[in-house]
Amino acid sequence: MSEGRVPRGTTVGGVAIGGMTEEQAEQRLRIDLGDEVREPVIVNAGNMSSTIQPSQSGLQVDWGATVDQAGRQPLNPIERVRSLFEEREVGIISAVADGPFNRAMDRLSRDLTRDPKNAALAVNDLGKPDVTDDEPGQTIEAEELREKVLSEWLSTNHTVTGEAEVTEAKITTEDTDELIRDVINPAASAPITFFGRDEVKGEIKPTDMGRILTFVPDVPENKKPELAESLKPSWNNEAAQQVLQEQLGSTEKEFRNASFSQSGGSLSVIPHQDGVQIKWDETLGDISDKALNTDKRNWQVVYEDKPATFTTDDAEKASFDEVMGEFTTGDFSGPSGVNIARTAEMVNAAYVLPGETFSLNGYTGPRGTAQGFVESGIIIDGRASEAVGGGISQFATTLYNASYFAGMDDVAHTPHSYYISRYPAGREATVYEGAIDLQFKNPFDVPVQIESFVSGDSVTVKIKGKKQVEVESIPGGRTNPTQPEKRTVDKDDHCSPSSGAPGFTTTDTRVIRDLNGQELSRETHTTVYDPQPIVTCE
Template identity: 55%
Template sequence: MTVRAGDLSSTFVPQDAGVAIDWEATVAGAGKQSANPITRLTSFFTTHEIEPASTIDEQVFAPQLDRIRTELSPAAVEAGVNLNGGTINVDPQPKNGQQVDATKLKDAVTSDWLKPGGVEVDAQVTEPTLGDKVVKSVQDGDAAKALSAPITVHGRDGVDGVIPVDRMAEVVSFVPDGDKFRTDVNADAARSILNEALGATETKKQNATISYAGGTKSITPSQDGVTIDWDKTLEGFSGRVLSSDQRTLDAVYTDEPATFTTDMAEKATFDEVVGEFSTGGFAEASGENIRRVAEIVNGAIVAPGDTFSLNGYTGPRGTAQGFVESGIILNGHADKAVGGGISQFATTLYNAAYFAGMEDVAHTPHSYYISRYPAGREATVYEGAIDLQFKNTSQYPVRIVTNFDGSNISVALMGVKAVNVESQNGGRWNYTAPQPMTLSGDTCTPSTGAQGFTTSDTRIIRDLSGNELSRETTTTVYDPSPIVTCK
């Protein structure tokens, strides 16, 4: 049987839908024999039609009725607008939906299901919120303005960055927002397109470098940098995109002079130990990683005012760079990972910078205390997450010199010594007890645990005449090392 509503139709098989003729009720509905003799006589020669009575199995009928209603009540199709190849594209096209009342549908199906022409039911038309009128406002408004002309950014040396009309779709999008479209302008995408040409007008700042290969001082010249200040360049950019004029602008540049110039390098001396520190007691695999990172960092120069980043300087520390799997601390217990042990180098470098009077920009102590390090004066690192950074606040450049002998790692900052540094430990307090932990797997290492505690360290910096320049106290809280049982 067919059920129609508006331009849509659905079908069902009465037998499968729990709909059937109630024969007893139908016969009963035929009425009784008339007492009128004429009516009785004519009944031998004529017939009259009666409506059949229906029986409904609600348990079977209900899901079929829901299906029919769903098929006859499609939601309105909301329009979509986008820019495609420099043209305005409407996809999907808006389309009316309709709604069929559930009660009226049931009444119609149960009463008319045997009609040869099928079942007819009324439907209420539902219009899309984002219909033709809203689409036209976008087409005639923001979309038309966005495609009115290319956007050109004038750079240095006669180089222009251009967002052509046929690439405007990468920058401008129209997002449904209630009863309208919201126009979004992606400044990052615009920057990427513009930088395809304007990137050539930028120069990366390069400080002078010094090497002592073969005992001879060799200088790689410095180079001043220049970069585009994209925040300033693209200030008010959305307004430009959605206007019919103001389609050209000038790139704003920032000059970045080298902080360690060729002239400074030629005059620089690295004859004095500004700060140094040594640690030992590491495992063989950790030692391999410490040796490798020491090779990479050895010879690095930190110019006055510059900040040294261990993660930034070494870059990735994976097997491709010569690092191996070794011990790390993971969630408070011992584990293994490629590059493990580099935290010992970080601690050694941190202390060398500490005694050189460098400014502590970023350092993170271990989660629990490791006895081979000075309490409250150590650092861990993790690629991409935890870094060690210090700033050279002196007026002289320093050169990081590393020495690895298989048992110890030493780091010295060489340059011109201008300060003396003293470290005062504040003792230990607020002890906390270790908790048991059961682990499994090949990397599990049993441990008897250790107490946690709080400690402090005070750094006192004095000039070479003994005058105090600064005094700073840092407090560190160590978690208890868990008692690990392996199963």
Template identity: 45%
Template structure:
């Protein structure tokens, strides 16, 4: 009985092995050219399918994958993200190469059996435009990266302390991203690329340290400076914020105070507390000379007043204090005026060629200016000295040059007096503060050495740089005007003209105006003038060249 059971069991086992062997052989025969079981691509199962069928399935289900957006994110807690389309960056799938990458079905029966129960993802093999992919990866790496941003602090217009948080920088290496894009672009979960962080120089801790320290002190109250005459200058916190800044230095925020801006604001408020110096004045001449005494001034001593000002604004010192003052002595005293002599010509010039209304305006201006005294160091301004030059002051309408053609205006002709005065100051070796030449050359004036004026807009001003007072003597004789500067002569002046070059030709304009005056026009040109100042003994003191460009005067046709 036992032998019979043994034979039956043995036969059963042999039969099972025989059947398994037959099934294994049949499976090998059937799946020899198929994709290994369990293989998937982009989540699509192709395992067990013939290669051609697998390629067809992939094309059907994943054919549009290269046109679908792929999401990228960095491997950070707060990731940066970007999106790209594979086709746009030079990536397209190669299904045949992808399937070939699966290899052949294993001969190992256990592995063949496991293929029925588990799957694995095959990487998509791509056709790649290397140049386009490299460029695209570089651009996307820049998009995913960011520069670190320092935290900042300021006192706002509201007078309160405002801060901006620091931002940690992010760096994505383009080569790493390019590799991930090429290898994992078909991954349904997208791409995660490694990134490194870059800390800012000024972090939030440093910002808060300053915000609760110096900045808070600066914003805690107004700066008050009491001056003479019960005048007080006040800078509110908002104004302090305009001149106090916190700048990054070696990982720290350092306060920087704009002393010039601070002084400018305080000067405007404390100006009324100062006493302006007044130089002695001389009127009349000879036995009729009258001297108006000088008076010394009292002005704020800014270096002394602002000493230790940072400790008052951002430190422990009081924000309320008194201004310091120093005397500002007159530069031309009563004694100087009494002893002054105006018996030497230091500069003189004459121009001519005017008539009619222009002569009236020039003579009136010469009469106003005649006798003016310019103390040492003082500036003479023609517009300031004459004041308004309108009909109420006796000025009349006369010829002027407007846009290159003849016109009229009240006060016309005064530019000829300005040119005469400018040249007298030029040869007196005085300092040119401001002057403007005419836009168009006027032949009765020296080229490159003339000046125009316009009330409220264009002025002629110069400084008396000598140690002696100067008196202006100005008068009209016939159709000539002379300006003579009298005082103590200390220098000789030479003028050298540089010639004319770069000519420009005139254009034609047509005017339909009863006052139109036809003109044949004149070319424009560029010229230069060099002023050489020497001592009376001949030693050169200075040499300065001025270049002037004249526009061409248009050809005027009257309609």
């Protein structure tokens, strides 16, 4: 009676098709499982899970092949009898669209794969340990999972379970127990108190410890961070300083030498202030030593006193009646004159205290249109051009010479690339905002004042104070002449034609004597001027 039919007890996706003809079985499966093939399939591996949509993943059922694999009735009468009482689930045969299915399996592999995550340890805002548990990772065998999905996606209640290989984290939650006992607990056991001056004290409280103490992977030398197998404490002295600075800042005083202000021709003295500064390196030491010391929680702040080197009394005795050095240059153009006059106005009445260094760029700050400067001539790449603020190299040369004859120490000056006839050879300077500066230092124990002004087409700078020395300039001859080259420049590129001039090397010797005529120093400076190119504009 059962000859030529599907074996008794056979089920596909829970649908019984035993004893049916192949046509009947296929029809039954299509009717009963038609909606099932559109249900999402859950794919599990290890302790991770993901889903796929069969229709979007290129999965369909090959109904005929599925029924065919169920086979025929067994000839063995015993097997036939057993089939009256037992069921046999038969997997489906899938029809697969390779492109969508491969993409779906790639996503499944990513979803079901995870790198292990090490345990982490921190100190929370209450000063208590905050542990992040480790998390094992896992990998899957992609080909094995693929086969399971193909055969089981419809026949196991829409759930496919694959195998996963678990990878344990290198740093586990248990590894943090020792650090909590030996580091966090003593560090946050009680406030660490620092006693400063004026009965002011600062405290690092347990609630501050999270800013100071962190835990990082203990990476072996020349190894990657992910290979670390333990944590180690990391102490932040800067964070400890910030915590205490908020409380101890009032015990410090900013160092300030006496200075001057001038208003309406009246000179006023700005009093000095002796400085007091906390020596943080000595106060904190290695903060871990103090944090882990449960026997001693009180410490003294270490200070450094910095007395003013130029006091209010010194300033009140200062005099600016004598000209220590002065210089005048002239013959500048209209736009250059605007910039030179603006610079002279800014620098006029500047003071340079004993031991201090004056910077022209630093004192004037930006020199743009917002500050009243205009476009004028400059020298760039060995030829004339234009830029906002151009022309103030003439002021720089004038200031350099005034400081030269006042006996100031030359800190930084840069000659022009080629010689300009209105300046003394070997004794001139150029400046360029942000790149080339003019700086000199006051070596004397008296302050000096810079007086600068423009009259007609000339600019004068005077260094005033109490005269200390006499200065003589001994110019050298011009040697090693070099001939100019010819250049052709686009006439739209701020071109200025030039007939050129030879370059040469020269020296200048400055002799400084005291007011009794005794020579104190003699220094020779060598300047090499490039030849001024012959420029043709086209």
